[in-house]
Amino acid sequence: MTTDTTTKVVPTGETVLDARGVTMRFGGLTAVRNVDFTVNAGEIVGLIGPNGAGKTTFFNCLTGLYIPTEGEVRYKGNVLPPKSFKVTAAGIARTFQNIRLFANMTVLENVLVGRHTRTKEGLWSALLRGPGFHKAEAASRERAMELLAFVGLDSKADHLARNLPYGEQRKLEIARALASEPGLLLLDEPTAGMNPQETRATEELVFAIRDKGIAVLVIEHDMRFIFNLCDRVAVLVQGEKLVEGDSATVQGDERVVAAYLGEPFEDAPGKDEVAEVEAAEAHAEAATDAAPGKENDR
Numbered sequence: 001m002t003t004d005t006t007t008k009v010v011p012t013g014e015t016v017l018d019a020r021g022v023t024m025r026f027g028g029l030t031a032v033r034n035v036d037f038t039v040n041a042g043e044i045v046g047l048i049g050p051n052g053a054g055k056t057t058f059f060n061c062l063t064g065l066y067i068p069t070e071g072e073v074r075y076k077g078n079v080l081p082p083k084s085f086k087v088t089a090a091g092i093a094r095t096f097q098n099i100r101l102f103a104n105m106t107v108l109e110n111v112l113v114g115r116h117t118r119t120k121e122g123l124w125s126a127l128l129r130g131p132g133f134h135k136a137e138a139a140s141r142e143r144a145m146e147l148l149a150f151v152g153l154d155s156k157a158d159h160l161a162r163n164l165p166y167g168e169q170r171k172l173e174i175a176r177a178l179a180s181e182p183g184l185l186l187l188d189e190p191t192a193g194m195n196p197q198e199t200r201a202t203e204e205l206v207f208a209i210r211d212k213g214i215a216v217l218v219i220e221h222d223m224r225f226i227f228n229l230c231d232r233v234a235v236l237v238q239g240e241k242l243v244e245g246d247s248a249t250v251q252g253d254e255r256v257v258a259a260y261l262g263e264p265f266e267d268a269p270g271k272d273e274v275a276e277v278e279a280a281e282a283h284a285e286a287a288t289d290a291a292p293g294k295e296n297d298r
């Protein structure tokens with residue numbers, strides 16, 4: 001396993017991402033409305049909200065996929081360029097809600113693709129395969145292997161991406177995003193479809209990423225994951241930022257609970273729901289006990 005020599009120490013507090021008055025309209029529908037939002041160096045920030053609240057649309061505004069109808073997004077003080085590959089080159093990397101790997105490429109090749117924004121070798125050098133190209137290629141492979149070791153996939157570097165189990169595909173997506181050497185990593189539902197062990201491992205991985213000096217912004221429906229992980233959580237409801245604060249503040253805010261009514265927090269059903277289920281179970285049990293011929297059924 002190679003040692004990662006690129007750990008950076010970033011002073012906390014510096015504003016990495018600064019979104020001001022971001023509005024995104026699709027025809028008559030305002031998906032995101034006048035949102036101010038910051039992420040500081042050293043932070044893990046969560047973005048939550050009910051289905052259709054505008055989270056992914058807002059993410060897309062931060063990564064150059066959408067140009068906001070109104071407002072401005074700055075990364076380390078500079079207004080974001082209006083193209084996603086330029087945003088990646090500027091220092092913001094992301095993963096997607098639906099995994100987007102090159103299924104028929106190897107694990108290592110997927111990470112090497114992620115490095116292209118950091119590879120300075122030009123077309124002629126690549127075509128002529130001169131010494132500059134070979135040196136750059138070796139350095140890229142070494143860095144890619146470091147990143148695979150970091151996410152725990154170095155032993156599978158030669159496997160085809162499509163043959164990895166689901167949880168490892170998500171890890172590979174993260175390694176590929178890290179390959180662009182970002183200052184800010186955006187994770188869109190990183191634990192979707194994961195079992196509890198995989199979710200826990202992802203939590204550790206995100207902490208480790210933050211410890212490398214990379215700020216993290218994460219959208220997730222798993223509230224336990226979000227509240228364990230995040231220094232700060234913002235809640236979007238119907239495109240507007242409703243509440244923002246630390247986990248305890250957000251969890252205790254009545255407006256947040258109200259916004260989620262009818263869509264209870266995962267792993268945390270409301271008292272009424274628990275009582276309702278228990279009453280239904282007791283009723284079913286009583287009915288079974290009273291049923292004639294019950295003894296014969298056993």
Ligand SMILES: Nc1ncnc2c1ncn2[C@@H]1O[C@H](COP(=O)(O)OP(=O)(O)OP(=O)(O)O)[C@@H](O)[C@H]1O
Binds near residue numbers: 026031050053054058
């Ligand atoms: N490209 C688009 N064109 C038109 N409407 C869109 C587009 N993308 C999103 N919307 C609408 O904008 C609103 C916000 O959607 P968005 O996907 O951002 O919500 P979300 O909070 O990410 O939801 P989920 O948690 O279900 O992923 C929804 O009403 C959606 O239908």
